[in-house]
Amino acid sequence: MHPIASRSSVHLLALLLPLAGACRDQADTPMAAVPTETTALLQSANPATSVIQDERFRSSEARSAALSREVPGFGGFYFDEGGNLHVYVRDMANEGLARAAVAQDLAESRREARGAAAEGPAANPQIIVHAAKFEFTQLADWRNRLTEPVLKVPGVVYNGLNEPDNVLEVGVDRKRGESVRAHVMRTAASLGIPDDAILVALTDVICPVQSESCDPCTVDPASCETDPCAIDPSSCPAPDPEPCTTECPVEPTDPSYIITPGDPSYSIVRPGNTGTYSLGAKFPGLGGAMRIRNYGKPSACTLGFAAIYKGVAAIATNSHCTLTEEYNDNSPFYQPSWSHAEVAREYVDSYRRTWSRRIADLALGRAVSGTNVYLGYVAHPRGRYAVKGDTLVSTTEPWFRITGEGAPRYNYVFEKVGATTGWTAGYAKKVCYDTSTYSCATWVQAGADHGDSGAPVLRWYGANQGVLLVGMVYAKADGGFWMNPMSQIRTYLNATGAQAGDLRTY
Secondary structure, three states, X not given: OOOOOOHHXXXXXXXXXXXXXXXXXXXXXXXXXXXXXXXXXHHHOOHHHOXXXXXXXXXXXXXXXXXXXXXXXXXXXXXXXXXXXXXXXXXXXXXXXXXXXXXXXXXXXXXXXXXXXXXXXXXXXXXXXXXXXXXXXXXXXXXXXXXXXXXXXXXXXXXXXXXXXXXXXXXXXXXXXXXXXXXXXXXXXXXXXXXXXXXXXXXXXXXXXXXXXXXXXXXXXXXXXXXXXXXXXXXXXXXXXXXXXXXXXOOOOOHHHOEOOOOOOOXXXXXXXXXXXXXXXXXXXXXXXXXXXXXXXXXXXXXXXXXXXXXXXEEEEOHHHOOOOOOOOOOEEEOOOOOOOEEEEEEEEOXXXXXXXXXXXXXXXXEOOOOEEEEXXXXXXXXXXXXXXXXXXXXXXXXXXXXXXOOOOOOOEEEEEEOOOEEEEEEEEEEEEEEOOEOOEEEEOOOOOOOOOOOEEEEOOOOOOOEXXXXXXXXXXXXXXXXXXXXXXXXXXXXXXXXXXXXEOO
16 A cells, blocks of 8 residues: 555644634734744854755755765655654664754754744754665655656646655645555656655645636636626726725835835835735835735736835736736736736746746836835734734834745645735745646645735745745645745846846845
């Protein structure tokens, strides 16, 4: 018998029971705040900027690749939800060497690993060493060999290196089940990969989340009604009054907060207090988590982050939020809808080039003249939830301030702020998996829905602390969301000729 579930599935269930509950229309119970922490430790060794020289490994595997050179027979490592560090070695005679090698990882991550109720790590997290069946380098080689052929099998959803279970994990459409599993095992065997190195997991298909009304996974897109605004913008109804409790705020004009990259009409300002805005309202400027629309599509998305790219003020969202995915058609963006003025115009759109899968689902829009762009800021809703959150912006702490970029790691808690489902949070359970569409994507067990495409994913340190920008949401499946990490976004831009400093996110 071949495995069809894993220990990580049990962890996932344990998370779902206390946090998610039944899906319902109203917001669920808020999650407890993560204790305040210092970000300097993480930023001093930022894995998002790690460079992998060995092509067998992915950007998120920098540390495991290094440990495989230091520890003979190293099989991988991961943190559990209590903050304990688990490490695999083929020969337990190397247990002492393995403990010494990962001691710095435990020290650097004590404040990072989260308990099951997001109340902080264990008081005294431990290093736990397990006997491995397979070495990490061996699994990486097999993963790379298997990805192309297995993702061509109808019904296969993803393929990844599962460090917590010391195996490769292949996700198959739960509606097809056993027949696809058998095909996967035959494909692996033909490549010389042993049966016990493969874990087959049943999963949902991956569904983009750019539209509130037309689910491309369950509805024929041709049957969706066309939004009349896509044909005749003058037919759009007048926008609802902005939900300000008092007179809508005026943004600060203090010169110390204004940057003028390139054309001085593209002003980048530090946002002030927002009043009581909804994430779906029209803001005085552009920052992360706000609702945006692209002319000609009956769908809405979320602004991921403000940026300066090659000296131009810009906004980032998903490529599938544009009029033509994988093609720069210079399409306009509006905030929050077509009935408002244009705020940006597409000028970068990610595409496959010579790759079989895309590196990132990315589009950049150049801010139009006179539009304020909030570089380094993401709207901060009032409450934090597991499944469906609050979309009203906090009046006491209206902005998350980006202070750096981070990278996904298994069993870390990540935050998503989407225009539809607001602020949700959960554990990363699949890190750097290849799907049929994207390479090195990460799955987080937290709520997202139609309209959240492009939403920023953050690493949060508690009230009034900075956040790390980790990536952008592009799809949902299995009660969670898939995201492209910032390392993949930068990899795509670098592959098209950008330099390391060309993209500024804070």
